[in-house]
Amino acid sequence: MIITVTPNPSVDRTMFIDALPRGAVVRSGRGRSEPSGKGVNVALALRAHGHEVIAVLPVGGAVGAQIMAMLDVAGLPLITVPIAGDIRSNVSLVEPDGTTTKINEAGPVLDEAEAEALAVAALAKTDGASWLAGCGSVPAGLPENFYAALVTDGRRRGVKVAIDSSGPALRAALPAGPDLVKPNVHELAEVVERPLTTLGDVADAAVALRQRGARSVLASLGADGALLVDDTGVLHGRAVVPRVVSAVGAGDALLAGFLVAGGGGRDALRSALTWAGAAVQHEGTLFSGADSAMAVTVDDVIDRELHLAEPALPPAG
DSSP, X not given: OEEEEOSSOEEEEEEEOSOOOTTSOOOOSEEEEEEESHHHHHHHHHHHXXXXXXXXXXXXXXXXXXXXXXXXXXXXXXXXXXXXXXXEEEEEEEOTTSOEEEEOOOOOOOOHHHHHHHHHHHHTTOTTOSEEEEESOOOTTSOTTHHHHHHHHHHHTTOEEEEEOOXXXXXXXXXXXXXXXXXXXXXXXXXXXXXXXXXXXXXXXHHHHHHTTOSXXXXXOGGGOEEEEETTEEEEEEEEOSOOOOOTTHHHHHHHHHHHTTSSSHHHHHHHHHHHHHHTTSSSSOOOOOOTTSEEEXXXXXXXXXXXXXXXXXXXX
């Protein structure tokens, strides 16, 4: 059993366009709406592949009713926390080469009672669970240490805790000692506050997060694959994907595939890359049927001088 917690869920509208010129009227020939938020995406991927999972999330307003209806159709087991505010709607614009521009709303403001109820709900079903995954941004009203407290309380209950977040929420979680953190390369650069232009830079940044408390780091690198740093060393892997349709939700699929394969080591990294490679060949975040024949390579001798396809810079100070 894996429990996912999504403090800031959304309904995502993905529109497929020919190009994205600034200041122009852009028409979309087709689109789709899906339930989303990082933890929701992880849970849906696990559910689609027949794995036991429960998703925990706040719901409120018309969009909250919409996401509950969508998740009911998907057959996803839920624990929902009612809130007064309306959960967010996000928009993704996908170009023919897979380039994706995301417009994310900030989300609702949770009051103190709602924040406490979400934390309690997140821990309610952890008995016997293998992983508790806290995923995504922290909406206003939740303290920056929300994930840090989740790590502490989850570990106290005997469950491993993974955190997939960014910025202050990720920084605050590190000293609590999460079993796994899964930043993308841009989130990693933000936390270590320095540019990441090579694979060696990423490895060094992941080591820095371990020195701050994370037990292992799974860094998603887009077209450059993923890097895993843990007690055994450094592993770098890639999946050969014939055609990228959309990168939306690929990082969430990576985490789902990693956790379901044990959450550590070479086999888990291979599983993660297979799931992520399958996800980018589908429109939107819902996918099933990871391609077992996909070419995936995992190497423990990394090319530290390899330049990233998408170098990451820390935010301007």
